[in-house]
Amino acid sequence: MLIELDDLKQGAVERLAREEVLAVRVRHFIDEDIAARLSEQIMERGLQKYLNAPSIGRIGMVFYEAENQPPLIANYFESVFDNINELRKRCAPYVSPIDLLRCVLDEIWPAGAQLQTLYGRKMYV
Structure with missing residues (x-):
């Protein structure tokens, strides 16, 4: 439904x-x-591919691709804000749709909406 x-x-x-x-x-x-x-604008600079779904494009690594491997987890967390900023740059001069969604959810949801934190570090959207 x-x-x-x-x-x-x-x-x-x-x-x-x-x-x-x-x-x-x-x-x-x-x-x-x-x-x-x-x-x-997002597509013109090209996209990376998911390791297990190469027909789907993405900006930045998603956490599950780290597969609990410490070097990949470290790489994931080191690139979080670079990836968020890359998406924002590709959307300029418009707001990133995911930023807009997060803002609206923060306003309507009693507990708000913010980036997930894992191991004391912010995660990618």
């Missing part, structure tokens, strides 16, 4: 967390023209 809204609401996020719905779609969360520009 899918919920469609004009604005993200706490109740919709609660239903998603309780697995009462599979997805929440916020209509026009990002303007269509801006979304198209963001897509072009």
